[in-house]
Amino acid sequence: xxxxxxxxxxxxxxxxxxxxxxxxxxxxxxxxxxxxxxxxxxxxxxxxxxxxxxxxxxxxxxxxxxxxxxxxxxxxxxxxxxxxxxxxxxxxxxxxxxxxxxxxxxxxxxx
Amino acid sequence: xxxxxxxxxxxxxxxxxxxxxxxxxxxxxxxxxxxxxxxxxxxxxxxxxxxxxxxxxxxxxxxxxxxxxxxxxxxxxxxxxxxxxxxxxxxxxxxxxxxxxxxxxxxxxxxxxxx
Numbered sequence: 001x002x003x004x005x006x007x008x009x010x011x012x013x014x015x016x017x018x019x020x021x022x023x024x025x026x027x028x029x030x031x032x033x034x035x036x037x038x039x040x041x042x043x044x045x046x047x048x049x050x051x052x053x054x055x056x057x058x059x060x061x062x063x064x065x066x067x068x069x070x071x072x073x074x075x076x077x078x079x080x081x082x083x084x085x086x087x088x089x090x091x092x093x094x095x096x097x098x099x100x101x102x103x104x105x106x107x108x109x110x111x
Numbered sequence: 112x113x114x115x116x117x118x119x120x121x122x123x124x125x126x127x128x129x130x131x132x133x134x135x136x137x138x139x140x141x142x143x144x145x146x147x148x149x150x151x152x153x154x155x156x157x158x159x160x161x162x163x164x165x166x167x168x169x170x171x172x173x174x175x176x177x178x179x180x181x182x183x184x185x186x187x188x189x190x191x192x193x194x195x196x197x198x199x200x201x202x203x204x205x206x207x208x209x210x211x212x213x214x215x216x217x218x219x220x221x222x223x224x225x226x
């Protein structure tokens with residue numbers, strides 16, 4: 001049974017701070033890792049993906065992957081109120097495109 | 112609009128009726144996935160299809176639910192004899208390949224309400 005775990009939150013940070021969102025997964029065969037953002041009542045929107053151990057940066061977002069610890073995280077620098085949303089971690093197996101999603105972490109950025 | 116198109120956006124059905132949800136993948140994408148999201152819950156995988164083939168239906172309830180992706184036209188998720196527990200947001204996603212490295216692109220979803 002593939003499982004993806006996230007703290008439900010809410011994670012509250014002040015505007016301008018760094019928000020750190022975490023995710024653990026159970027299947028050691030997992031090879032691809034995605035972060036989606038979902039505003040209330042809207043569809044999931046892809047933010048970042050990472051396949052290799054280490055860090056991957058894209059603008060204010062940094063994804064971090066540690067396969068040995070089965071852990072992936074998303075850092076949001078200079079958090080803005082518009083970043084307030086639920087962040088979904090998704091994990092996939094090599095050669096298999098169906099993704100398993102965590103329940104998401106709600107992020108609240110206060111002005 | 113080159114994105115994943117789902118319709119209807121909102122669907123209200125009475126218990127016992129049938130619900131039909133439609134999804135047209137992004138242009139150039141031949142892989143379609145259906146996910147269900149209950150309130151306060153994450154996205155749960157239901158079924159993965161390619162044109163005319165069901166690849167993985169491990170997340171589909173055994174009864175009342177079916178899906179197809181015909182050679183021509185959109186993918187259809189069909190729920191027969193709906194019950195209140197079927198009320199949820201149903202999202203369709205598409206990808207260009209089966210590779211695990213292909214991100215899924217989601218449509219706007221269909222919000223099904225069973226009264």
